[in-house]
Amino acid sequence: MPDLDTIVKEIADEMRARPDRGAVASYIPELARVDAGQFGLAVIDREGRVAAGGEADISFSIQSISKVFTLTLALGMVGDRLWRKVGREPSGSPFNSIVQLEREQGIPRNPFINAGAIAVTDVILSGHQPREALGEILRFMQFLAQDSGIAIDETVAASEKRTGFRNAALANYMRSFGVIENPVDYTLGVYFHHCAIAMSCRQLATAGLYLAYSGLHPLAGHTVISAERARRINAIMLTCGHYDGSGDFAYRVGLPGKSGVGGGILAVAPGKASICVWSPGLDAAGNSHLGRIALEMLVKRTGWSIFGV
């Protein structure tokens, strides 16, 4: 196998030249302005060795990738009681779907669809002011990425707040079942802001290291969560991390992964590496088009799929 630096550089070169790029998310006006020609990839291992290609140091809107980290925080706060408010099954529906909520007593299918992530955010918010809850989430990201410069893009947060009618509907609907307990505006405010955190591939790959190494963040020298919890979060990423594209992602890539409509994908190769890829153009399910193709190539060339070579 050629060395990882070469593999990553070759993938980045190939991806940058490809004409098929998908379409940037347009329902959040600020994201519609992002240049779809960009591509970045960063792979980082236990020792902190980084193989990076393309625009791996450009910040982008992490959007739903934040849901992995809010899930981690909420489990740390309330443990398995969290599962009273949110399920662990794939939804088979788009990320912003509302239909299952009526049939299932307002309990979202999993923490990685919008409804589920809003319910998780509500748990983090409990007993706190929105500003404090958001500070907690941001500090957690800065710690995991080992970078105190990570910040929220207020323009993106405001843009989503102005147009977030669908998420407001989900939150109000869950509130009617008592699944959301805080004022809906507070919960949504925190949710929109954590989705609007801006990070680069290198920073996100660093932040995901604890999932690749059984809960231990090798660079922070800190156990973030237990090995059992890390394994379980990875399982939910595999089954639910790409909405109704999760089955296809498992089939093609075979790694736990979480996508966001900013075009990022965080992927975990347990015991091997933490990976982040970014290309803003999305496929029909709202997942990065070239991001998925790049990960497919990476897995093929490294043999890292959890299902075998």
Ligand SMILES: NC(=O)CC[C@H](N)C(=O)O
């Ligand atoms: N899939 C996503 O990344 C969606 C996140 C986005 N903030 C939303 O709520 O619509």
